[in-house]
Amino acid sequence: MSRSCFAALLAGLMAAATAHIDGDAPPKTARANGIIRGRVELRQPPADNAPRVSVADLGMGKTHEPPDRRSVVYLDPAPRAAFERADETRPRMDQRDETFEPHVLPIVVGTTVDFPNNDHTYHNVFSLSKTKTFDLGRYAAGRSKSVRFDRPGIVRVFCDIHSHMSAFILVFAHRYFSLSDSDGAYRLENVPPGTYTVVAWNESAPLESRRVVVPDAGGEVEVNFALGRR
Amino acid sequence: MFTSRLIRCLLTLAVLTCATPTSARAQALPERPIQAFDGKVALGAEVIATGGNADDIAFFNYTDYEHNALRMFRVGVSGLYRPAEWLSFVGELRSEDLDSPTAYAAYVRLRPWRNRSLDIQAGRIPPVFGSFGRRQYETGNPVIGYPLAYQYLTSLRSDAIPATADDVLRMRARGWRSSFPIGSALPGPGIPLISGFQWDTGVEMTWRTGIVELAGSVTNGTLSSPRLGDDNSGKQLAARVGVTPVVGLVLGASAARGAWLSEAVAPDSSPAQQSFGADAEYSRDHWIVRWELVWSRWGFPHALTPDTTTTLDSLGSWVEGRYRVTPRIFVAARADHLGFSTLHGATIGTAGLPWDAPVRRIEGGVGYYLQRNFVLRTSVQGNWREGGRDRARTYLSGQLVYWF
Numbered sequence: 001m002s003r004s005c006f007a008a009l010l011a012g013l014m015a016a017a018t019a020h021i022d023g024d025a026p027p028k029t030a031r032a033n034g035i036i037r038g039r040v041e042l043r044q045p046p047a048d049n050a051p052r053v054s055v056a057d058l059g060m061g062k063t064h065e066p067p068d069r070r071s072v073v074y075l076d077p078a079p080r081a082a083f084e085r086a087d088e089t090r091p092r093m094d095q096r097d098e099t100f101e102p103h104v105l106p107i108v109v110g111t112t113v114d115f116p117n118n119d120h121t122y123h124n125v126f127s128l129s130k131t132k133t134f135d136l137g138r139y140a141a142g143r144s145k146s147v148r149f150d151r152p153g154i155v156r157v158f159c160d161i162h163s164h165m166s167a168f169i170l171v172f173a174h175r176y177f178s179l180s181d182s183d184g185a186y187r188l189e190n191v192p193p194g195t196y197t198v199v200a201w202n203e204s205a206p207l208e209s210r211r212v213v214v215p216d217a218g219g220e221v222e223v224n225f226a227l228g229r230r
Numbered sequence: 231m232f233t234s235r236l237i238r239c240l241l242t243l244a245v246l247t248c249a250t251p252t253s254a255r256a257q258a259l260p261e262r263p264i265q266a267f268d269g270k271v272a273l274g275a276e277v278i279a280t281g282g283n284a285d286d287i288a289f290f291n292y293t294d295y296e297h298n299a300l301r302m303f304r305v306g307v308s309g310l311y312r313p314a315e316w317l318s319f320v321g322e323l324r325s326e327d328l329d330s331p332t333a334y335a336a337y338v339r340l341r342p343w344r345n346r347s348l349d350i351q352a353g354r355i356p357p358v359f360g361s362f363g364r365r366q367y368e369t370g371n372p373v374i375g376y377p378l379a380y381q382y383l384t385s386l387r388s389d390a391i392p393a394t395a396d397d398v399l400r401m402r403a404r405g406w407r408s409s410f411p412i413g414s415a416l417p418g419p420g421i422p423l424i425s426g427f428q429w430d431t432g433v434e435m436t437w438r439t440g441i442v443e444l445a446g447s448v449t450n451g452t453l454s455s456p457r458l459g460d461d462n463s464g465k466q467l468a469a470r471v472g473v474t475p476v477v478g479l480v481l482g483a484s485a486a487r488g489a490w491l492s493e494a495v496a497p498d499s500s501p502a503q504q505s506f507g508a509d510a511e512y513s514r515d516h517w518i519v520r521w522e523l524v525w526s527r528w529g530f531p532h533a534l535t536p537d538t539t540t541t542l543d544s545l546g547s548w549v550e551g552r553y554r555v556t557p558r559i560f561v562a563a564r565a566d567h568l569g570f571s572t573l574h575g576a577t578i579g580t581a582g583l584p585w586d587a588p589v590r591r592i593e594g595g596v597g598y599y600l601q602r603n604f605v606l607r608t609s610v611q612g613n614w615r616e617g618g619r620d621r622a623r624t625y626l627s628g629q630l631v632y633w634f
Contacts, residue, residue: 050262050263050265050269050272051263052263052274052368052633052634053263053272053273053274053308053309053310053320054308054367055308055320055321055322055334055335055356056335056356056363056364056365056366056367057356057364058349058351058356058358058364058434058436058443058445059339059341059347059349059351059436059438060316060318060339060341060349063315120477121477122477122478122513126557127557128557128558128599128601128602133556133557133558134557135516135554135556135557137514137515137516137554138478138513138514138515138516138518139515140477140478141477158602
C-alpha cells in the first residue's frame with residue numbers, strides 16, 4: 001500500500017475517531033437503519049508474499065499457499081452511534097503452517113488480539129508500525145501472547161524468523177467496517193440514515209471511496225468497488 | 231581514492247533504490263522480492279555499507295590483501311528460477327567494494343522425491359560445514375565483524391609452503407601478506423580456517439527427518455580455500471549432522487577433509503586439510519545465543535624441520551548473542567579466540583611457539599531497525615594478538631544493512 005494511501009486511511013480512521021457528525025442531520029421523523037453492501041474486486045491479482053531469495057539454504061524451502069488477501073470496507077466518518085458500544089470480542093491471529101491466519105484482521109480500538117503459535121517451530125511476532133510497535137519474542141507451539149491495540153491505524157505484522165509471514169491489523173475507532181468474504185462481498189449493517197463516504201481498502205491497491213446515501217426508510221444500498229490500476 | 235570509492239558506493243545505492251518497482255518503492259524501500267512469471271522467478275538484493283577507522287598496520291579484519299570486513303561496501307543480487315516444484319536454479323552475484331561482480335552462488339537445486347525431504351544441490355553451493363557460513367545474510371551475523379575462524383588470515387597459503395619451521399614462525403601475525411620459499415614467490419594473503427567470503431564448487435545432499443538434518447558434500451576446494459575449478463585433483467568431503475531436540479535449540483557437528491595444496495607445490499599428492507566443528511544455538515523470547523568451535527589441521531608434504539611434525543593445527547571458538555531490547559533496538563556481542571599448535575624452530579621459538587600468533591577478539595554493538603529490512607548498527611571491536619608489530623587494536627565501525 002502506498003504511503004499516500006496509508007496517510008489517507010489513517011486520516012480517515014482518525015477523523016472517524018473524533019467525528020461528531022453522522023452524515024446529514026437526521027430528520028425528526030421515525031427512521032430505520034440501513035445496510036450498505038456490495039463487492040470489492042481486484043483488477044490485478046495480489047502479489048504473492050514470497051520469502052526472501054535465500055541462496056544459503058541447503059534445500060528446498062516449504063511452499064506456502066498465498067494468503068487470502070481480503071478487503072476491508074468502512075465508513076468515513078462513522079455515525080455517532082458507532083462510538084457508544086465497546087466491542088467485547090477477543091480475536092486471534094494464528095500462526096499456522098508459517099502463515100498468519102487471518103491475513104487481514106479489522107478490529108476496534110481497545111481490542112486485545114491473541115497470537116497463538118500453532119506451528120511446530122518458533123515464531124517471533126512483531127510490528128514496527130507507528131500505530132502499534134511491539135515484539136512478542138520467540139515462543140513455541142502451544143503458547144500464545146497478546147497485544148492490546150489502543151490507537152486507530154494500520155499495523156503491519158511480521159515474523160522475525162520467517163520473512164514470508166506478514167499480516168495486517170486495521171484498528172478502527174468505530175464499528176462500521178466489514179471484512180470482505182472470499183468472493184469480495186461485504187456488508188455493513190445497522191447504518192443510520194445519512195450520507196457517508198464508504199472506503200475500500202486492500203493491501204495491494206490504492207484506497208477507493210464512494211459517497212453513499214442511506215435513506216430515512218433504511219433498506220439496502222449497493223456499492224461496488226474495483227481496486228487497482230485500470 | 232577512498233573518497234571516489236565512497237562516491238561510487240553512494241551512487242550505486244541510489245541507483246539500486248531508484249531501480250525498484252514503483253509499487254514497492256511507494257512504501258519507502260521495497261521489502262519483498264521482485265517476482266515475475268507467476269512467481270517462478272524471484273529477485274532479491276542485499277546492500278551492506280560498512281565504515282570504520284583504517285587498519286593498514288595490524289590487518290585484523292582483512293579478508294584478503296585489499297578488503298577489510300569493517301570498511302566494506304557489499305552488494306549482492308540473488309535470483310531464483312523455479313520452473314517446477316522439484317527444480318530450482320539459484321544464484322547470487324556479489325561485488326565487494328565495487329569490484330567486478332562474481333558468482334558467489336550458482337547452483338541447481340533438486341528434490342527428486344516429492345514426499346521426501348531429500349535435496350540435492352550442484353554448482354557453487356553453500357557450505358555444509360558449521361553454522362556461520364550459511365547465516366551471514368541480513369542480521370544473521372549479530373555484530374559487524376566476522377568470527378576469527380571465518381575471516382582472520384593465518385599465514386598459510388595453498389600456493390606456497392614453508393620448507394622449515396622457521397619459515398612458518400617468521401610469518402607469525404603476517405597472514406595478510408605472507409611468503410614462503412616453496413611455490414609462488416610473490417607475497418600474498420594467507421587463508422582462514424574457513425572462508426566466509428567464498429563458496430566452494432561441487433555437489434551436496436541434505437536429508438531431513440524429524441529432528442535430524444544430515445548434509446554432505448563433495449567439492450573442489452577445501453574449507454580454507456574454496457575453488458571454482460580443481461587445482462590438485464583432490465576432492466573435499468564434508469558432512470554435518472544437525473539435531474533440534476527441542477524447539478529453539480539446535481546442535482550440530484561437522485567434519486571435512488580435502489586436498490588443500492595446489493599441484494604446483496605438491497605435485498605428487500596434495501596433503502589434506504582436516505576439520506571438525508561443533509555448533510549450538512539456543513533462542514527464547516528476545517534472546518538468541520550461539521556457540522561454535524572449529525578445529526583445523528593442515529598437512530604438509532614434508533616435516534617442518536627441526537620439528538618433526540608434518541601438520542599444523544588451529545582452533546577457533548566463539549560465543550555470540552543478541553538481545554532485542556525493544557522492537558527496534560537490539561544489542562549484540564561476540565567473544566572469540568583463535569589459537570595455534572606449537573612449533574619448534576631452529577632460530578625462532580626454539581622452546582616452542584604457536585605457529586601463528588593467537589588472537590582474541592571481543593565485539594559489542596547496538597542495532598536499530600529503521601524498517602523491517604533496513605538496519606543501522608554500530609559496534610566496538612577489540613583485538614589482542616600475541617605477536618606481530620601491532621598487538622592490540624580497537625575499531626569503531628558503523629553499518630547500514632538493507633535487503634529485500
